[in-house]
Amino acid sequence: MMKYYAVIVAGGSGNRMQTETPKQFLLLNNLPVLMHTIKAFAHSDTQPKILVVLHQDQHNYWKRLCNEFNFNVPHQIIAGGSERFHSVQNAIDTIDEDSFVAIHDAVRPLISKQLIDNSYKKAIEIGNVIVAVQSSDSVRLSKEGQTLAIKRNEVYLVQTPQIFNIAILKAAYKQPFEASFTDDASVVEALGEKINIIDGERNNIKITYPIDLELAEMLLNKNETV
Ligand SMILES: Nc1ccn([C@@H]2O[C@H](COP(=O)(O)OP(=O)(O)OP(=O)(O)O)[C@@H](O)[C@H]2O)c(=O)n1
Numbered sequence: 001m002m003k004y005y006a007v008i009v010a011g012g013s014g015n016r017m018q019t020e021t022p023k024q025f026l027l028l029n030n031l032p033v034l035m036h037t038i039k040a041f042a043h044s045d046t047q048p049k050i051l052v053v054l055h056q057d058q059h060n061y062w063k064r065l066c067n068e069f070n071f072n073v074p075h076q077i078i079a080g081g082s083e084r085f086h087s088v089q090n091a092i093d094t095i096d097e098d099s100f101v102a103i104h105d106a107v108r109p110l111i112s113k114q115l116i117d118n119s120y121k122k123a124i125e126i127g128n129v130i131v132a133v134q135s136s137d138s139v140r141l142s143k144e145g146q147t148l149a150i151k152r153n154e155v156y157l158v159q160t161p162q163i164f165n166i167a168i169l170k171a172a173y174k175q176p177f178e179a180s181f182t183d184d185a186s187v188v189e190a191l192g193e194k195i196n197i198i199d200g201e202r203n204n205i206k207i208t209y210p211i212d213l214e215l216a217e218m219l220l221n222k223n224e225t226v
């Protein structure tokens, strides 16, 4: 039987958020952001094994938070690295069985259970899957001091989860780090693999700036009242 993993990367320091507490631990409707994200995967039908990547200095803080919030969802804690790339690398190094692995940002807590299950299902069918949405704004490319309008229907805004077989992930994450590796698809693609896109969700925002936390709270409350 196929095995499933979810690697939830929470090893960042949240510089753009400019809060003393890293954004993955900030409260969203009275629960830390990271706990919402873990719960989304734990409540999915797929029931993946959950690996949470945290900076080594925050392991004890996280354990205290779990006690304080009575948070009992089973998960394994992995030490983070200097870049997102290294945090993912540390997690996949610990996986030793044939499996499909979803990599997801801790700071995308609004992911739906349906999108999680559908993404694993499609990854099994077509080999790999990343979720993305199209831009509703016009898009321009900045090059050599000029900007140029490009066809927005040829542009995707990439989200997570990004799901791959463990064998391809292990091979991809053996490559040396490049600044252009901003997600897992860019790392796997550098091996020459074709990347498959499926529709993401507009609600699946990444909490990056202070306004994103406010938006997430509004979207969460809207979902709960529907
Ligand atoms: N060394 C790192 C850097 C980032 N991440 C995780 O990768 C996700 C996406 O990264 P980003 O939004 O850039 O988070 P930060 O690096 O924390 O933010 P910033 O770039 O503003 O400092 C986050 O869940 C973050 O915790 C990680 O696990 N390890």
Ligand SMILES: C[C@](O)(CO)[C@H](O)COP(=O)(O)O
Binding pocket: 084, 105, 157, 158, 159, 160, 182, 183, 184, 206, 208
């Ligand atoms: C992985 C990602 O969320 C896909 O959109 C994004 O690339 C992460 O970028 P960040 O600069 O680490 O926030």
